[in-house]
Amino acid sequence: MLTDNKAVSSLRQAYGETLVELGEENKNIVVLDADLACSTQTIRFQKAYPERFFNMGIAEQDAVGTAAGLAYSGKTAFFSTFAVFASGRAWDQVRCSVAHPNLNVKIVATHGGVTVGEDGASHQALEDISLMRSLPNMKVIIPADSVETRAVIRYVARTKGPFYVRLTRPNMPEIFNAKDYDFKPEARVLVPGKDLTIATYGETVVEALKCAEMLKEKGISAEVINVPVIKPLDESTIIESVKKTGVIMTVENHSVIGGLGSAVCETLSEKLPLPVRRVGVRDEFGQSGEYSELMKKYGLVAEKFMDDALALVEIKKKQL
Amino acid sequence: MTEIKKLTNGEVEELTKLSNKLKEKCLAMIHNAKSGHPGGNLSALDLMLVLYKHIMNQCCEWDCSPEWDKRDRFVLSKGHASAALYCVLAECEYFGEDELMTFRKLGTRLQGHPGCNCAPGVEIPSGSLGQGLSMANGIALSLKLDKNPAKVFIMLGDGELQEGQVWEAAMSAAHYRLNNVIAIIDRNRLQIDGCTEDVKALEPLADKWRAFGWQVLEINGHDYGQIYGAYREAINISNEKTAPVVIIANTIKGKGVSFMEHNAGWHGKPTKQEEFIKAVEELRGKC
Numbered sequence A: 001m002l003t004d005n006k007a008v009s010s011l012r013q014a015y016g017e018t019l020v021e022l023g024e025e026n027k028n029i030v031v032l033d034a035d036l037a038c039s040t041q042t043i044r045f046q047k048a049y050p051e052r053f054f055n056m057g058i059a060e061q062d063a064v065g066t067a068a069g070l071a072y073s074g075k076t077a078f079f080s081t082f083a084v085f086a087s088g089r090a091w092d093q094v095r096c097s098v099a100h101p102n103l104n105v106k107i108v109a110t111h112g113g114v115t116v117g118e119d120g121a122s123h124q125a126l127e128d129i130s131l132m133r134s135l136p137n138m139k140v141i142i143p144a145d146s147v148e149t150r151a152v153i154r155y156v157a158r159t160k161g162p163f164y165v166r167l168t169r170p171n172m173p174e175i176f177n178a179k180d181y182d183f184k185p186e187a188r189v190l191v192p193g194k195d196l197t198i199a200t201y202g203e204t205v206v207e208a209l210k211c212a213e214m215l216k217e218k219g220i221s222a223e224v225i226n227v228p229v230i231k232p233l234d235e236s237t238i239i240e241s242v243k244k245t246g247v248i249m250t251v252e253n254h255s256v257i258g259g260l261g262s263a264v265c266e267t268l269s270e271k272l273p274l275p276v277r278r279v280g281v282r283d284e285f286g287q288s289g290e291y292s293e294l295m296k297k298y299g300l301v302a303e304k305f306m307d308d309a310l311a312l313v314e315i316k317k318k319q320l
Numbered sequence B: 001m002t003e004i005k006k007l008t009n010g011e012v013e014e015l016t017k018l019s020n021k022l023k024e025k026c027l028a029m030i031h032n033a034k035s036g037h038p039g040g041n042l043s044a045l046d047l048m049l050v051l052y053k054h055i056m057n058q059c060c061e062w063d064c065s066p067e068w069d070k071r072d073r074f075v076l077s078k079g080h081a082s083a084a085l086y087c088v089l090a091e092c093e094y095f096g097e098d099e100l101m102t103f104r105k106l107g108t109r110l111q112g113h114p115g116c117n118c119a120p121g122v123e124i125p126s127g128s129l130g131q132g133l134s135m136a137n138g139i140a141l142s143l144k145l146d147k148n149p150a151k152v153f154i155m156l157g158d159g160e161l162q163e164g165q166v167w168e169a170a171m172s173a174a175h176y177r178l179n180n181v182i183a184i185i186d187r188n189r190l191q192i193d194g195c196t197e198d199v200k201a202l203e204p205l206a207d208k209w210r211a212f213g214w215q216v217l218e219i220n221g222h223d224y225g226q227i228y229g230a231y232r233e234a235i236n237i238s239n240e241k242t243a244p245v246v247i248i249a250n251t252i253k254g255k256g257v258s259f260m261e262h263n264a265g266w267h268g269k270p271t272k273q274e275e276f277i278k279a280v281e282e283l284r285g286k287c
């Protein structure tokens, strides 16, 4: 399933291209944007099917409500803008007009997390997964590379109900092999291990894989799990892994409040109370900077969170 | 109505020079950061420059002088024009010019969009469009409660007017008779995805504001005489009437650099080295 092709590609472009394919296959698909069609890459759909594309201008709340009306009338409506505006600005519209009536609206939000970079705090969604995860009916998926993105977009297009999909701004190394990658809404063990579990999604999957390599050199065997679907969480895969390893670390380009770290804590505290360490942004806003610098600053690179992994293994030893 | 003072020829000449100098600085900051918004900074700069140089009561001893409370407030709702604001603030000595080149770099006070604990002179954070007018109204209400005669100037983008909150705030300002609010619209007719009228039409714009209970002035936003005249007239109106005032300033996105002018493609991308050199040459040729 994993690839070693070393290619780097754009998740947003993969999204735009997949939308165009889906638009051909399914005339019921409509797309809305809010003055960011180039950045989100919905512009590809606009060019191919101008009559099924609606630029709502800089009016995210209006866009979400309009998408809901379209979905209510039988369309499958994709809406894209930056993650911070899709989840935050339009939250009540998502809650009341989309999630409550359980409508077929697919919010594909780009530019999630600190990797937005220089635009700074106002544009860095660090709470979006938390906000979306807390809404009944809403499902939340974050692909890690362009291969997974294509598969996820196809999956949400054919699956009824509201979805929140978050894509990253920078191009990412390809992790999955396009030939045999088949998306299922579950968590997957990418690297088996026995000393600790590292659960992650999105941009930090590559970092977690790197971290596992570094730990191996220190004689520690880490199990790396990709968890693209934050909700509904694939609890059994996580529980099974932690039963084996005894400790788990979550890593995410998101606040430690309300994201995967919280979801894992919620599950384990009820079903298998064992130590958890959450790596993410710690209850603060982001800031301007080059994205790779910000990844370091907020501890989201392997070199940084390796220390958390080692500390977690120490905790386990002490408990034994 | 009170007679309106005019700028002298010398003052206009000085503003022209200064504007080109600051435009160059803006572009240098964006070039150096490898990120930012050339178009909407260049369209807004002249309006901010005249405001700070000739209109506002200022206090550059930020938050540490007894005079501070009396300052007129400036709210930049279109937060992506931060580079222009920072340049004008440095020109007015709120902070040193050296700091400008830290724009958008890790740890800087000059955040990509005006943030909290930002540089002196920056009143409120912005970057998420459509929120500034409501905050300006809140500041204006507080000034009235405190019997403080200071004015609140607030700058909006035209695309930004597509946000519903702007019109909620427009209604609030008229309802609460906030004659101490003076809004400035940078009407460059472009947003990111193209012309405002193609993306989601704003016209008839002046009529909309009038219907919402505002006094409306329309000017060329790069003509210093007109800008100055409009600010003075707006202040007169605000002293004599109970309605808020909006200045619709017709501007050019990318003003001053021929290949950027009227081009939505220059909304949010930094210059390549050759482009930067060309832009600087053009601006210097105008000094």
Ligand SMILES: Cc1ncc(C[n+]2csc(CCOP(=O)(O)OP(=O)(O)O)c2C)c(N)n1
Residues within 6 Å of the ligand: A034, A035, A036, A058, A085, A089, B039, B040, B041, B043, B078, B080, B127, B128, B129, B130, B156, B157, B158, B159, B160, B161, B186, B188, B190, B191, B192, B253, B267
């Ligand atoms: C709520 C919100 N939605 C979207 C954006 C992304 N965005 C930044 S600038 C911009 C276009 C602004 O157009 P306009 O107000 O006309 O500004 P100008 O053309 O003067 O730069 C958009 C959509 C944002 N910053 N905030």
